Amino acid sequence: MAPSTDKFSSLPHSLLSTIVSLIPFREAVRTSILSKSWIDVFKYTSNIEFDEASFVKDGQTYQIRQAQRKAFLEFVLLWIANHTKTVVDKFSLRLSFPGKVKRVVRECITFATKHGVKELELDFSDPTLDCYFTTNYTKHEALFELPSHVYGHTCLKSLKLFSCSLVEAELLNFHALKEISLGWMEVKLITIKTLLSNCEALDSLSLKRCWNSDDFDLREENLRLRKLVVDRCMFKPNSRYFIVNAPNLRYFYYSGLNNNFLVMDIRSLMMEEEALDFSVEYEGHALFLYKLVQDHISGGSTLTVCNYFLQVVPTGGCRLRIPHSSNVRSLTIKTSLDQNEVLGITFLLNSCPELEHLTIKLGIPNNYWNCELPDNFNLERFWTDHARAYNCMVDALKEVEIKGFKGSMNEIHMITYFITIGRVLRKMTINILKDDVANQDESLNSYCRDMIETLMSQRASRDLEISIY
Numbered sequence: 001m002a003p004s005t006d007k008f009s010s011l012p013h014s015l016l017s018t019i020v021s022l023i024p025f026r027e028a029v030r031t032s033i034l035s036k037s038w039i040d041v042f043k044y045t046s047n048i049e050f051d052e053a054s055f056v057k058d059g060q061t062y063q064i065r066q067a068q069r070k071a072f073l074e075f076v077l078l079w080i081a082n083h084t085k086t087v088v089d090k091f092s093l094r095l096s097f098p099g100k101v102k103r104v105v106r107e108c109i110t111f112a113t114k115h116g117v118k119e120l121e122l123d124f125s126d127p128t129l130d131c132y133f134t135t136n137y138t139k140h141e142a143l144f145e146l147p148s149h150v151y152g153h154t155c156l157k158s159l160k161l162f163s164c165s166l167v168e169a170e171l172l173n174f175h176a177l178k179e180i181s182l183g184w185m186e187v188k189l190i191t192i193k194t195l196l197s198n199c200e201a202l203d204s205l206s207l208k209r210c211w212n213s214d215d216f217d218l219r220e221e222n223l224r225l226r227k228l229v230v231d232r233c234m235f236k237p238n239s240r241y242f243i244v245n246a247p248n249l250r251y252f253y254y255s256g257l258n259n260n261f262l263v264m265d266i267r268s269l270m271m272e273e274e275a276l277d278f279s280v281e282y283e284g285h286a287l288f289l290y291k292l293v294q295d296h297i298s299g300g301s302t303l304t305v306c307n308y309f310l311q312v313v314p315t316g317g318c319r320l321r322i323p324h325s326s327n328v329r330s331l332t333i334k335t336s337l338d339q340n341e342v343l344g345i346t347f348l349l350n351s352c353p354e355l356e357h358l359t360i361k362l363g364i365p366n367n368y369w370n371c372e373l374p375d376n377f378n379l380e381r382f383w384t385d386h387a388r389a390y391n392c393m394v395d396a397l398k399e400v401e402i403k404g405f406k407g408s409m410n411e412i413h414m415i416t417y418f419i420t421i422g423r424v425l426r427k428m429t430i431n432i433l434k435d436d437v438a439n440q441d442e443s444l445n446s447y448c449r450d451m452i453e454t455l456m457s458q459r460a461s462r463d464l465e466i467s468i469y
Helices: 013-021 025-033 062-082 098-114 127-131 148-152 189-198 286-296 307-315 342-351 379-385 391-395 409-421 438-458
Strands: 047-051 090-094 119-123 158-162 179-183 204-208 216-218 227-231 241-245 251-255 263-267 273-277 302-305 330-335 357-362 399-405 427-432 465-468
Touching: 047 062, 062 098, 090 098, 098 119, 098 148, 189 204, 189 216, 273 330, 307 330, 307 342, 330 342, 342 379, 379 409, 399 409, 409 427, 409 438, 427 438, 438 465
Parallel strands: 047 090, 090 119, 119 158, 158 179, 179 204, 204 227, 216 241, 227 251, 241 263, 251 273, 273 302, 302 330, 330 357, 357 399, 399 427, 427 465
Antiparallel strands: none
C-alpha cells in the first residue's frame, strides 16, 4: 500500500492562502497544527477576526480575566506586526472597554485601512448586556469614536460599528459602501439621512440597540435600500411615525416595542420578507397590530410573527378576519400554544389563503394579554372544535415544520389537526427539543414515532411524508 500523502501541502502557497481565507478566522488559526508546512499559512488569510471572548472566559476571577485580556491584546499586536499579506478583505475587532487600550485599537484600525480593508467591523459593546432587554434600558453612549482617517478610506463596502460613533459631517467619501450596521449608541435621524444620501451604493441598513429622540420618518426619501433591520432600538416616548419610503426594499425586520406609533408604514413595491417581533412589549395594542397586519401582510411572501402578536391581535374588534388578499406563502410563528395564542394562530391561517410553508417555533409561555375566548372554550378540544379547514389547508399548504417539540397534548392536538385537515400537505418535519438526558430524548423520539404511525391512517393527504429529528 502506498504511503498516505498530504495533498494539501503540495498545493501552491497562493491557493492555500485562498483556502484559509474562506474559513472562519478561528479555524484558520487552528490549521497551524496540521503540519510544519501549515504553521505559517494561516497568517496569509485575508479575513481577520479578533474576538476578546475567544481569550477571556466567563466564570473566572477578575485577576485571571485580566491576564487573559492581556494575552489577547499581545496576540493582536503580534499578529498585525507580522502579517505578510498585502490585502485584507475583512477586519473585525470585538473588544470591551476600548478606552483603556486606545493605542491598541488605533493600531488595529490603521492596520486595516492601510491594507485596503473592504469589510470593517468594530464592536466595543458590553457582550453581557445583550442577553436581556428592559423597556427602560439605559441610553448607552458610544465608548469609542471612529478615527478621522477612516472617512477617507473610499473602498469600504461594509461598515459595522457597535458603540463606536460616527461624525455625520464626515460621511462624504463612502461611495462604495453597500452595507452599514450601527449599534449600542445614539444614532440621530440626520446621521441616517446623511448616510443614505451620500452612500449611493448603500442597500442594507441595520440598527441594533440604538436610541434617538426623533421620529423615524424617512417618507421624503426615495431610498435604494433592499434590507432594513431595526432591532430593539429606543425612540422617544409616544413617537408618532415610523415611516420608510424604500420602493426596492425586500427584507424588513423590526424587533422591540411598538411604541404607540400612530403610523408604522413601510412603503415598498418589492417586499419579499417581513419579521415583526414585539415580544418585549408589556402592553396590548390590538388596533395598532391589526392595522399593521392589514397594511403589511399582503406585501411580502414571507412573514414572521411573535407570540405577542398572536395574543394581542384577537383582542381587537376585527373578529379574527382580514380581507383575503394576502400574498404570504411562507409563515413562521413563535408560540407556546397557550390558550391566549391559539386564536391568533387561526387568525393567520384564515388570513393567508396562499400559504405554502408553515414553521411553528415552540417556546416558553409568555402572557402579555388575556384574550376574550369563545364561550365554553376548551384548549384540549380547540383544534377539533374551533380550527376549521381554512383555504390554505385545503388548497395551498404543502409543508409544515415543527421546531422544539416536547410531546405536550397541545402540540399533539395541533399536529393531528394538520395531518387530518391538510389536503395537499406533502411534508411534515418534527424537530424534537433536545434534552441533556439522552434517555429522555430517545423516549420522546420513540413516543413521537408511535403517535405519527397511528395518525398516518387518518391523513387527509396520501402524499404526506413525515420526518422526525
